[in-house]
Amino acid sequence: xxxxxxxxxxxxxxxxxxxxxxxxxxxxxxxxxxxxxxxxxxxxxxxxxxxxxxxxxxxxxxxxxxxxxxxxxxxxxxxxxxxxxxxxxxxxxxxxxxxxxxxxxxxxxxxxxxxxxxxxxxxxxxxxxxxxxxxxxxxxxxxxxxxxxx
Amino acid sequence: xxxxxxxxxxxxxxxxxxxxxxxxxxxxxxxxxxxxxxxxxxxxxxxxxxxxxxxxxxxxxxxxxxxxxxxxxxxxxxxxxxxxxxxxxxxxxxxxxxxxxxxxxxxxxxxxxxxxxxxxxxxxxxxxxxxxxxxxxxxxxxxxxxxxxxxxxxxxxxxxxxxxxxxxxxxxxxxxxxxxxxxxxxxxxxxxxxxxxxxxxxxxxxxxxxxxxxxxxxxxxxxxxxxxxxxxxxxxxxxxxxxxxxxxxxxxxxxxxxxxxxxxxxxxxxxxxxxxxxxxxxxxxxxxxxxxxxxxxxxxxxxxxxxxxxxxxxxxxxxxxxxxxxxxxxxxxxxxxxxxxxxxxxxxxxxxxxxxxxxxxxxxxxxxxxxxxxxxxxxxxxxxxxxxxxxxxxxxxxxxxxxxxxxxxxxxxxxxxxxxxxxxxxxxxxxxxxxxxxxxxxxxxxxxxxxxxxxxxxxxxxxxxxxxxxxxxxxxxxxxxxxxxxxxxxxxxxxxxxxxxxxxxxxxxxxxxxxxxxxxxxxxxxxxxxxxxxxxxxxxxxxxxxxxxxxxxxxxxxxxxxxxxxxxxxxxxxxxxxxxxxxxxxxxxxxxxxxxxxxxxxxxxxxxxxxxxxxxxxxxxxxxxxxxxxxxxxxxxxxxxxxxxxxxxxxxxxxxxxxxxxxxxxxxxxxxxxxxxxxx
Numbered sequence: 001x002x003x004x005x006x007x008x009x010x011x012x013x014x015x016x017x018x019x020x021x022x023x024x025x026x027x028x029x030x031x032x033x034x035x036x037x038x039x040x041x042x043x044x045x046x047x048x049x050x051x052x053x054x055x056x057x058x059x060x061x062x063x064x065x066x067x068x069x070x071x072x073x074x075x076x077x078x079x080x081x082x083x084x085x086x087x088x089x090x091x092x093x094x095x096x097x098x099x100x101x102x103x104x105x106x107x108x109x110x111x112x113x114x115x116x117x118x119x120x121x122x123x124x125x126x127x128x129x130x131x132x133x134x135x136x137x138x139x140x141x142x143x144x145x146x147x148x149x150x
Numbered sequence: 151x152x153x154x155x156x157x158x159x160x161x162x163x164x165x166x167x168x169x170x171x172x173x174x175x176x177x178x179x180x181x182x183x184x185x186x187x188x189x190x191x192x193x194x195x196x197x198x199x200x201x202x203x204x205x206x207x208x209x210x211x212x213x214x215x216x217x218x219x220x221x222x223x224x225x226x227x228x229x230x231x232x233x234x235x236x237x238x239x240x241x242x243x244x245x246x247x248x249x250x251x252x253x254x255x256x257x258x259x260x261x262x263x264x265x266x267x268x269x270x271x272x273x274x275x276x277x278x279x280x281x282x283x284x285x286x287x288x289x290x291x292x293x294x295x296x297x298x299x300x301x302x303x304x305x306x307x308x309x310x311x312x313x314x315x316x317x318x319x320x321x322x323x324x325x326x327x328x329x330x331x332x333x334x335x336x337x338x339x340x341x342x343x344x345x346x347x348x349x350x351x352x353x354x355x356x357x358x359x360x361x362x363x364x365x366x367x368x369x370x371x372x373x374x375x376x377x378x379x380x381x382x383x384x385x386x387x388x389x390x391x392x393x394x395x396x397x398x399x400x401x402x403x404x405x406x407x408x409x410x411x412x413x414x415x416x417x418x419x420x421x422x423x424x425x426x427x428x429x430x431x432x433x434x435x436x437x438x439x440x441x442x443x444x445x446x447x448x449x450x451x452x453x454x455x456x457x458x459x460x461x462x463x464x465x466x467x468x469x470x471x472x473x474x475x476x477x478x479x480x481x482x483x484x485x486x487x488x489x490x491x492x493x494x495x496x497x498x499x500x501x502x503x504x505x506x507x508x509x510x511x512x513x514x515x516x517x518x519x520x521x522x523x524x525x526x527x528x529x530x531x532x533x534x535x536x537x538x539x540x541x542x543x544x545x546x547x548x549x550x551x552x553x554x555x556x557x558x559x560x561x562x563x564x565x566x567x568x569x570x571x572x573x574x575x576x577x578x579x580x581x582x583x584x585x586x587x588x589x590x591x592x593x594x595x596x597x598x599x600x601x602x603x604x605x606x607x608x609x610x611x612x613x614x615x616x617x618x619x620x621x622x623x624x625x626x627x628x629x630x631x632x633x634x635x636x637x638x639x640x641x642x643x644x645x646x647x648x649x650x651x652x653x654x655x656x657x658x659x660x661x662x663x664x665x666x667x668x669x670x671x672x673x674x675x676x677x678x679x680x681x682x683x684x685x686x687x688x689x690x691x692x693x694x695x696x697x698x699x700x701x702x703x704x705x706x707x708x709x710x711x712x713x714x715x716x717x718x719x720x721x722x723x724x725x726x727x728x729x730x731x732x733x734x735x736x737x738x739x740x741x742x743x744x745x746x747x748x749x750x751x752x753x754x755x756x757x758x759x760x761x762x763x764x765x766x767x768x769x770x771x772x773x774x775x776x777x778x779x780x781x782x783x784x785x786x787x788x789x790x791x792x793x794x795x796x797x798x799x800x801x802x803x804x805x806x807x808x809x810x811x812x813x814x815x816x817x818x819x820x821x822x823x824x825x826x827x828x829x830x
Contacts, residue, residue, distance in 0.1 A: 033288075041200060084191050
């Protein structure tokens with residue numbers, strides 16, 4: 001337990017992200033990579049993710065505007081997106097992208113569109129939550145890597 | 151590290167060298183391992199880089215496959231291992247994998263968010279040494295060094311065995327070029343073998359022996375025991391089991407004997423065939439190849455010499471071969487074995503090179519192989535030419551194989567120079583009992599060499615030589631070649647004889663061959679691509695290779711048109727064997743081609759091969775392969791091995807022959823080729 005109240009708050013926030021299924025074990029892997037040499041590694045990675053994936057989201061948007069749907073292309077974009085999302089531990093986003101791909105494979109355009117809307121929502125929600133988390137982390141000052149049972 | 155041989159002992163630069171020299175992994179290993187990470191996803195790249203750095207590896211990241219490839223090309227010894235994503239916008243990960251396998255022979259780990267079975271399988275068949283599912287965890291990366299060590303060990307082993315012996319042999323070979331009497335060859339072969347054997351024993355390392363199945367080195371004494379046993383039983387009645395019992399050598403397996411027997415039979419056949427075809431163009435055909443194999447022969451111990459002795463290989467070929475073996479990229483040597491999967495061919499050669507040349511040769515081979523490099527996966531006119539070349543080479547190899555039986559290894563090298571399709575074809579037919587039709591088989595063999603190394607001469611147990619990882623692919627390729635040849639329907643005997651050029655050349659001459667060649671080329675191209683992967687696999691399964699290959703070849707004969715089928719067969723066979731199925735896939739195509747080539751190329755041998763193949767195939771795959779004769783199995787095995795190499799050569803040889811015929815046609819038209827011919 002962190003003695004610093006801010007850190008305690010940070011820990012609570014972090015735990016809820018896991019409990020609510022926004023993040024998974026992969027996020028912990030990132031945290032473990034953070035060290036003195038790279039004190040903001042996790043934040044940097046997440047920032048990079050949102051920057052890169054924004055492009056993919058846009059591609060999917062545009063592809064969904066062209067009828068008929070090019071499911072192969074859509075699947076391709078989503079495959080990439082899924083890879084990125086999974087590497088930062090974005091659990092819900094990853095689940096939505098998996099579902100999207102299923103719809104692509106079965107040629108279900110409606111399903112794709114619905115899922116994509118949901119995906120964008122999760123994607124945005126996670127972004128907000130992580131931004132808040134990192135902001136608090138910066139305020140809380142340098143702290144050890146999150147402790148969690150290995 | 152091999153100052154003596156001049157070969158770079160380890161392709162992995164200093165670390166490996168140091169490692170090898172010390173005979174023990176450096177203290178700080180695997181720290182400092184130089185990893186190249188390729189992924190178009192920046193996020194993943196960043197994470198991987200950090201993870202690898204945490205493992206104390208030296209990381210270079212790259213988000214474009216093309217850039218990564220040029221980085222690798224510029225600095226061949228700059229990296230120890232490559233990790234690459236499967237889905238990349240500018241180049242397919244598997245393609246990159248093949249390139250790397252062919253050109254640099256580095257271990258490659260594939261990764262993807264895709265965990266579908268077929269994708270993972272593809273990785274395996276293409277020769278990836280591992281497949282990671284994203285998101286990648288640190289634990290998974292911690293142990294990637296094992297793949298590097300594994301490769302080192304293989305290389306080291308090859309090197310050790312072939313090192314000094316090669317050099318001595320090479321010189322001997324050259325002087326013996328003109329002296330191709332079987333006894334002379336025998337002597338050379340034996341001496342080289344002996345040397346290799348000594349080397350092997352001297353350098354025996356615990357780690358390697360425990361990790362890998364020790365390759366059987368057919369020393370002079372061992373071979374003498376073998377021959378004695380065979381003579382005692384009678385060549386017709388000599389079966390591996392009985393021979394093994396008679397020889398009573400601890401540690402020798404029935405498989406070792408079986409493959410060695412096959413080679414031996416091929417050798418004998420070739421000898422008898424050679425005498426008949428002294429004046430055949432084949433001779434000339436063979437010569438260049440053989441010549442090229444010269445040095446290689448030393449590697450194998452004898453093939454070249456034997457071939458030369460039999461008159462099959464014109465001195466010229468021999469020179470070429472030798473040059474090839476030495477790593478000089480003689481024009482011939484650089485047989486475009488594209489179809490076969492350059493990598494494989496290379497691998498095939500590598501093992502050989504190892505013998506005498508070590509890394510350098512290996513590199514050279516690479517170069518040669520690289521020629522094809524540009525070819526893989528797509529059959530282009532260039533490929534076609536390569537096919538020819540390959541065919542030629544295959545032819546050569548086949549020849550080699552037959553002559554030496556145990557030379558499977560050499561054969562590969564021989565194949566390369568096959569400049570003269572014709573001679574090759576004939577030679578192939580005659581000598582390569584196993585070779586013939588099974589050009590593909592030779593090809594296949596090489597493939598085996600990769601992982602199989604041991605199997606190179608699947609039947610003959612020559613595998614030892616083949617060890618080169620790349621080898622396996624070669625085998626595969628050969629099989630492919632064989633297939634096409636067979637499919638040409640006349641296959642083994644026919645296709646080849648069609649053009650009157652036995653072996654691969656035969657194919658071309660046939661005209662039908664052309665088609666075959668075309669297809670083969672195509673197939674080879676594809677094959678080659680898949681070959682790479684194969685190489686990686688080579689490390690593992692020599693034995694399987696044989697069988698697989700056989701299966702494949704057989705298939706080819708079965709369906710004149712069903713290259714694909716054959717390929718599939720090959721694949722299945724290979725897969726069954728445990729071979730990198732990935733390679734099989736790629737090879738399928740080439741296999742088909744190869745088959746055609748093989749078949750057409752080797753009339754007599756084809757038959758033999760076909761038969762062998764058939765046998766194996768049948769057993770392996772439930773294809774409708776016709777098992778023509780018992781012996782074929784052996785022969786094909788032998789052929790298989792050299793085919794790999796030879797196929798390319800053969801192909802090229804064939805192609806050359808067909809000059810004007812082949813041209814850019816990639817269409818393979820197996821129609822009209824009936825497998826019936828294959829049957830003796």
